[in-house]
Amino acid sequence: xxxxxxxxxxxxxxxxxxxxxxxxxxxxxxxxxxxxxxxxxxxxxxxxxxxxxxxxxxxxxxxxxxxxxxxxxxxxxxxxxxxxxxxxxxxxxxxxxxxxxxxxxxxxxxxxxxxxxxxxxxxxxxxxxxxxxxxxxxxxxxxxxxxxxxxxxxxxxxxx
Amino acid sequence: xxxxxxxxxxxxxxxxxxxxxxxxxxxxxxxxxxxxxxxxxxxxxxxxxxxxxxxxxxxxxxxxxxxxxxxxxxxxxxxxxxxxxxxxxxxxxxxxxxxxxxxxxxxxxxxxxxxxxxxxxxxxxxxxxxxxxxxxxxxxxxxxxxxxxxxxxxxxxxxxxxxxxxxxxxxxxxxxxxxxxxxxxxxxxxxxxxxxxxxxxxxxxxxxxxxxxxxxxxxxxxxxxxxxxxxxxxxxxxxxxxxxxxxxxxxxxxxxxxxxxxxxxxxxxxxxxxxxxxxxxxxxx
Numbered sequence: 001x002x003x004x005x006x007x008x009x010x011x012x013x014x015x016x017x018x019x020x021x022x023x024x025x026x027x028x029x030x031x032x033x034x035x036x037x038x039x040x041x042x043x044x045x046x047x048x049x050x051x052x053x054x055x056x057x058x059x060x061x062x063x064x065x066x067x068x069x070x071x072x073x074x075x076x077x078x079x080x081x082x083x084x085x086x087x088x089x090x091x092x093x094x095x096x097x098x099x100x101x102x103x104x105x106x107x108x109x110x111x112x113x114x115x116x117x118x119x120x121x122x123x124x125x126x127x128x129x130x131x132x133x134x135x136x137x138x139x140x141x142x143x144x145x146x147x148x149x150x151x152x153x154x155x156x157x158x159x160x
Numbered sequence: 161x162x163x164x165x166x167x168x169x170x171x172x173x174x175x176x177x178x179x180x181x182x183x184x185x186x187x188x189x190x191x192x193x194x195x196x197x198x199x200x201x202x203x204x205x206x207x208x209x210x211x212x213x214x215x216x217x218x219x220x221x222x223x224x225x226x227x228x229x230x231x232x233x234x235x236x237x238x239x240x241x242x243x244x245x246x247x248x249x250x251x252x253x254x255x256x257x258x259x260x261x262x263x264x265x266x267x268x269x270x271x272x273x274x275x276x277x278x279x280x281x282x283x284x285x286x287x288x289x290x291x292x293x294x295x296x297x298x299x300x301x302x303x304x305x306x307x308x309x310x311x312x313x314x315x316x317x318x319x320x321x322x323x324x325x326x327x328x329x330x331x332x333x334x335x336x337x338x339x340x341x342x343x344x345x346x347x348x349x350x351x352x353x354x355x356x357x358x359x360x361x362x363x364x365x366x367x368x369x370x371x372x373x374x375x376x377x378x379x380x381x382x383x384x385x386x387x388x389x390x391x392x393x394x395x396x397x398x399x400x401x402x403x404x405x406x407x408x409x410x411x412x413x414x415x416x417x418x419x420x421x422x423x424x425x426x427x428x429x430x431x432x433x434x435x436x437x438x439x440x441x442x443x444x445x
Contacts, residue, residue, distance in 0.1 A: 018172065019172070019173055019174055019175035019218070020169070020170040020171065020172050020173055020175075022169075022170070038168075041167070041168045041209070042206055042209065043202060043206065043267075043271055044354075046268070046270055049270055055273055056269075056270045056273055057270065057273055057274050058270055058271065058274070061201060061202055061205050061206070061271075061274060062201065062274070063175065063201065063205070065175050066201070066220070066222075109270065127269065128269055130268050130269065131267075131268035131269050131270030131271065132270070
């Protein structure tokens with residue numbers, strides 16, 4: 001057992017973890033960050049995607065001890081960023097979900113993709129989003145929602 | 161990589177994060193086969209979840225600063241053991257097209273943010289993408305152990321599925337690729353799943369008239385064809401030469417049969433991907 005410190009969605013939190021615990025388990029079970037979803041447990045579906053120090057990783061393939069001293073952001077942690085709020089509204093406007101289980105992962109991933117390159121389009125955008133799976137198959141709507149939200153990432157200041 | 165229902169947990173181990181290569185080697189010496197090395201972690205965590213491998217000690221190389229470096233010197237591109245695939249993919253000035261294409265076709269962009277080139281190579285599963293590209297480009301692996309350091313050509317590194325020609329207690333610290341080579345490309349066919357049926361990496365040096373074809377996913381380790389096994393007539397048309405390569409495949413490729421594909425189908429796909437790669441480089445529809 002060891003104590004690690006994770007800044008989860010802006011709050012510095014301590015957790016006592018085993019070396020073999022996954023970041024996903026610690027986020028959901030010990031830190032109460034339940035908007036990160038668990039599904040395939042083998043790095044394929046991407047629903048457990050979080051931003052670790054700003055970069056997307058699949059938290060089911062990341063050890064909790066690796067996140068010690070780092071910053072973890074999930075969909076709910078994006079509330080302070082106006083661009084990300086507009087991105088989420090774009091998901092709603094385009095009906096870019098059916099059951100909604102994959103939505104947090106798509107929001108986090110597309111937020112990262114758009115902050116990096118707000119001009120991204122077409123095949124490049126589809127490839128960038130290909131790490132997350134939507135079993136309801138709302139890919140067309142997700143693509144439109146993200147494409148539409150590019151304007152906020154071009155216009156709005158980085159942090160509001 | 162899993163064929164059955166997934167496990168959600170990893171058996172217990174102690175996590176160790178050395179700060180230097182010598183410290184990592186000491187740990188491996190101390191714990192022997194009870195210790196496993198981790199870089200990006202995608203491979204080892206998946207294997208441990210599936211109970212395909214186990215370790216009492218997991219030695220994370222990510223705390224060693226020099227392993228995270230990409231350096232260009234003396235005509236070689238040296239890639240450290242913890243350099244992620246994503247970082248290589250985003251190198252705009254990467255001249256090694258086969259490497260760029262292989263790296264950007266591995267898994268998905270989020271996995272590539274964690275997974276490393278050296279890790280992908282060390283998995284040594286038939287269908288992994290990095291080894292054929294690295295072999296066609298003439299890459300070397302740098303190995304460090306208690307006895308010192310040595311270099312092994314990637315072509316001799318992979319002995320079979322999951323088997324590397326390094327000793328226990330040794331770690332691969334990086335891979336160097338000569339940049340002087342000619343034009344290269346990487347083509348794979350994976351029928352919608354992440355497991356390729358066949359992949360081809362071709363490197364051609366028009367000046368020295370050297371051609372190397374490396375076939376991945378067809379046998380336990382990549383199959384290499386060069387001047388001594390493939391007769392490439394430089395004045396002839398691409399189509400005629402491709403038929404020559406196919407003839408060589410008929411005689412020597414001997415693709416394996418497994419749950420993904422029969423040997424016959426794998427032969428057809430091998431011919432298709434190699435033709436596509438050769439046309440990419442030499443022109444032709």
